[in-house]
Amino acid sequence: MPYQLQCDGCDLEREHADWADANEAASDHEAEYADHWVSIIELQEA
Numbered sequence: 001m002p003y004q005l006q007c008d009g010c011d012l013e014r015e016h017a018d019w020a021d022a023n024e025a026a027s028d029h030e031a032e033y034a035d036h037w038v039s040i041i042e043l044q045e046a
């Protein structure tokens with residue numbers, strides 16, 4: 001199941017194949033931009 005990152009502080013939109021990758025990328029982004037909040041959205045396969 002792919003996961004998409006969505007940031008409320010910029011237009012970051014990135015897909016990751018697994019949750020661990022998505023979570024790590026979200027943490028990295030929030031570490032780099034302390035005032036951004038990244039949501040991890042589970043994409044539903046059609």
Ligand SMILES: [Zn+2]
Binds near residue numbers: 007010011033036037
């Ligand atoms: Zn951001």
